[in-house]
Amino acid sequence: MNDHAATTPGDQFGHLLDHEYDGIREYDNPTPGWWHLIFAGTVLFGVVYFSFFTFSPMAWTPQSALAAAQTREFQRLFAEIGELAPDEPTIRSLMGDEKWMAVAQGLFATNCVSCHGPEGQGLVGPNLTDDAYKNVMTLTDIPRVITDGAANGAMPAWGARLHPNEIVLLSAYVADLRGKNLPGPRGPEGDTIPPWD
Structure with missing residues (x-):
């Protein structure tokens, strides 16, 4: 068993x-x-x-990753020209530089087209191709308006959103648009100012 x-x-x-x-x-x-x-x-x-x-303040966040990537891109992009001053000689020198005007045109297309139109002819914002300006009298007023916005509140301040070099490049591009006199939905606004030269 x-x-x-x-x-x-x-x-x-x-x-x-x-x-x-x-x-x-x-x-x-x-x-x-x-x-x-x-x-x-x-x-x-x-x-x-x-x-x-x-x-944790040391933690990776999408915002910190974006800021780091933007810093690297700005360092790469602006290594050739360094820090730009928002003064008249710098703006004038950039107005004649095809390479930097192409970069500035891309910045304009990304940030400014919705109000000023693809060619600067104006939509909601004023026409930038004529000789009449509301908040600008000299070349150095352009970076100030881009950085701080328009006094009447119609244009937002871009100083916190754009790198200082981008503001100077945009200023040169906007200054270069003047004199093209493209027809837009809005007529001339503001005072006629003397030529940049």
């Missing part, structure tokens, strides 16, 4: 549950220890991760 006592499956594997599905019965076994460790580790990791990225 067999020396081993007969065991029922319930004795060997744990308590058999009462429910049955399609003739299949299930044992009520505890989850393995490794599963509990993985679960606890995941919860702990989640708490540390959430705390670090929510409360």
Whole structure:
């Protein structure tokens, strides 16, 4: 005879549950220890991760990544010309430089077209191709208006959104648009000012 006592499956594997599905019965076994460790580790990791990225000043954020990428791009782009001063000689020198006027045209297309039109002919904002200006009397007024906005509040301040070199490049581009006299939906606005020369 067999020396081993007969065991029922319930004795060997744990308590058999009462429910049955399609003739299949299930044992009520505890989850393995490794599963509990993985679960606890995941919860702990989640708490540390959430705390670090929510409360730590050292955490990577999309805003800090964007700022770092913009800084690298500005350093690469402006390495050739360095920091530009928003003065008349700098603006005049850039007005005659095809390469930097192409960069400035891209800046204008990105930031200014919605108000001033694709060619500067004016839409909601004034026409920049004629000789009448509201807030500008000299070349150095252009970067001031771009940086601080218009006195009447119609044009927003771009100083916090654009790099100082971008403002100088845009100033040169806007100054270069003058004299093209493109027809626009709005007539001349402001006072006629003397030529830049």
